[in-house]
Amino acid sequence: MKQLVETIVKALVDSPEEVVINETVGEQVTIYEIKVGQKDTGKVIGKQGRTAQAIRTIIRAASAKTGKSATVQIDSMNDEQVEGDLKEEEQ
Numbered sequence: 001m002k003q004l005v006e007t008i009v010k011a012l013v014d015s016p017e018e019v020v021i022n023e024t025v026g027e028q029v030t031i032y033e034i035k036v037g038q039k040d041t042g043k044v045i046g047k048q049g050r051t052a053q054a055i056r057t058i059i060r061a062a063s064a065k066t067g068k069s070a071t072v073q074i075d076s077m078n079d080e081q082v083e084g085d086l087k088e089e090e091q
Contacts, residue, residue: 013040041076
């Protein structure tokens, strides 16, 4: 499921290398936290939140098969966070 979220988000943004997906698994709910660069935040959210809502709908429908619910949260990263995350991935 995390790969599905990652594939969708990376297709939307200009800087796919800045996309970070964190998955928090609970007993009944799985939370996918999407972090993108500041310039790409608007592309992931979309006009009036339509793109974000579409992503949430797809993830909810896919997670229904597992019997768990899933939610998606979208955050933007400032330039310092992006550089730090990229350095961690290189190590």
